[in-house]
Amino acid sequence: MRAKAGGDPARGALNVVGDAARGSADAVRGAAVVGRLPDGGAFALLSGVSDGVLGEGWSLVAGCAPEVALHGGTGAPADGPEGLGGALAQARYALTSARTTAPDASVLTSLDALLTGVPADVRSAYSRTVLGPLLDTDRTATAVLLSTLETFLACDGSWARTAQALHLHVNTVHYRIQRIEHFTGRDLSRLRDRLDLWAALRCR
Numbered sequence: 159m160r161a162k163a164g165g166d167p168a169r170g171a172l173n174v175v176g177d178a179a180r181g182s183a184d185a186v187r188g189a190a191v192v193g194r195l196p197d198g199g200a201f202a203l204l205s206g207v208s209d210g211v212l213g214e215g216w217s218l219v220a221g222c223a224p225e226v227a228l229h230g231g232t233g234a235p236a237d238g239p240e241g242l243g244g245a246l247a248q249a250r251y252a253l254t255s256a257r258t259t260a261p262d263a264s265v266l267t268s269l270d271a272l273l274t275g276v277p278a279d280v281r282s283a284y285s286r287t288v289l290g291p292l293l294d295t296d297r298t299a300t301a302v303l304l305s306t307l308e309t310f311l312a313c314d315g316s317w318a319r320t321a322q323a324l325h326l327h328v329n330t331v332h333y334r335i336q337r338i339e340h341f342t343g344r345d346l347s348r349l350r351d352r353l354d355l356w357a358a359l360r361c362r
Contacts, residue, residue: 199253201246229253281361288358291341303341306334311356315346 191203231253233245286293295301306324313319321328335346344351
């Protein structure tokens with residue numbers, strides 16, 4: 159787990175993480191080691207503590223000073239010392255995500271949470287590369303295609319539900335999807351290509 163707090167960053171973050179970690183460890187009779195990072199953040203290495211228990215401990219600490227914005231992130235469990243570096247990197251990423259979403263402990267369990275940790279210029283470049291001409295929303299035709307793509311993916315690739323949502327004939331949806339595939343070079347019958355396009359839409 160990694161965190162940062164307002165006020166005196168180094169002291170505040172260390173106190174917050176220490177209290178949350180100790181409370182969570184005590185709840186399951188686990189162990190906790192807390193330390194300070196060079197950037198003013200703090201980290202905790204916990205043994206035998208699940209995300210649910212940690213979340214409860216974090217909420218209790220946050221409730222003691224609701225006027226202070228607290229942000230934290232957790233990494234995946236490490237099997238041994240060699241996995242600690244990766245776990246800390248994940249916690250850093252989750253912390254970045256938490257700072258841009260809700261002031262709470264964040265775990266990377268969704269695409270949206272993952273993407274919030276990606277620098278804005280990288281997200282923008284990815285979106286432009288994958289969506290290409292569809293981002294030219296000044297043109298009515300491409301704006302319609304972009305809207306159709308969003309609806310089609312939100313409807314889990316269902317032609318009938320997309321047509322119903324857009325008040326169109328199914329054949330019109332088929333035609334628009336063909337145009338989208340032409341512009342993007344993607345095949346929307348393939349899950350991998352759908353995921354690429356969905357991520358690009360989320361990166362806008």
